[in-house]
Amino acid sequence: MSDFSTLLNEVRRCTICASQLEHGVRPVLQVHPKAKILIAGQAPGLKVHTSGVPFDDASGKRLREWLGLSREEFYDPEKVAILPMGFCFPGSGKTGDLAPRKECAPAWREKILAHLKQIEVTIVLGSYAQKYHMGLKNASVTDLVKSWETYWPNIIPLPHPSPRNNIWLKKNPWFEIELLPVLRSRIRESLK
Template sequence: MTAFDRFRDEVAAHPSNDWARELGYRPLVVGSERSRVLIVSQAPGRRAQASGIPFDDPSGERLRRWLGVTDEEFYDADRLAIVPMDFYYPGKAASGDAPPRAGFAAQWHPRAFELLPAVRLTVLVGAYAQRRYLPSRPALTLTETVRAAGTRLPYFPIVHPSPLTQGWRLRNPWFETDTVPLLNRLVREALSAP
């Protein structure tokens, strides 16, 4: 059993997650002491929670393309760690999924990050992760934050790959033409670093 396995078991056993355990959910958090790229995302979707596989949906396919990695690379914990803002599917909202639970990241992220000493690049997927790890005064919009992605290394903010962001991507073609190739290069560099 790895340190990350023990960490997942601790999260699953915590009283705040009794509801998830009763539904048969396991915390969807992945990593190892050798992970080079860290994905900090919103929370698992319904399909991912049901399968027990992070980003097991069209959003995941799009994210892997943006990162420039194969399925094999993406699901290799020695290469990529996935630490959402909440490790459980939060349920439905009026539009899309409900937000991650308040306080979850503050409680569990520091412990998860201690287990990831080899991380070279942290990809912040969506506004929840960006607000937590890239606070700014005055507050920037998601578009402004993502537009300046290359200036915040080792953090790299991107829009969420959900179909709900299709309109944003159409209004901001620079994301696919400029930001995605830069992200591909940085991921390759992080994965090949000694």
């Protein structure tokens, strides 16, 4: 555990892209070697950057509902690891938050994942995480989520739970009807 603690301290002190971040560095993640569920996300938004708590926003509320987890379960690092592709808020663009910084994943991701040997389920949110974890560079989020059974039961691609995806959810009612009930069961099973 001391190697892991040292690594986590290094991540929390990271300044690799400090000069590129308008709001400064504030790595936001939640990891522990005992975690059974890994949430691979994109990057924190401004609200999360401010609070320092992963998914401490409307996206987090929706994600907890999708997974069937209480706030206490979700924020227990021995149950749930939250590892975004970029640990700091990348800033805002014309249509929303910018993409995760490209420096972060190569610097830290594999080092951290090497310590997460108890993971049973990886929830892969959005295109950046899906490209990294699933290796499908040209697949759309919709296509990946529709093919969720292909990756079941260990990897589950999901759209990002952002309120910006309300239109996607309305266009894809099968997501809540078919996928979410079995996803919640899989999450419960992994936490036993």
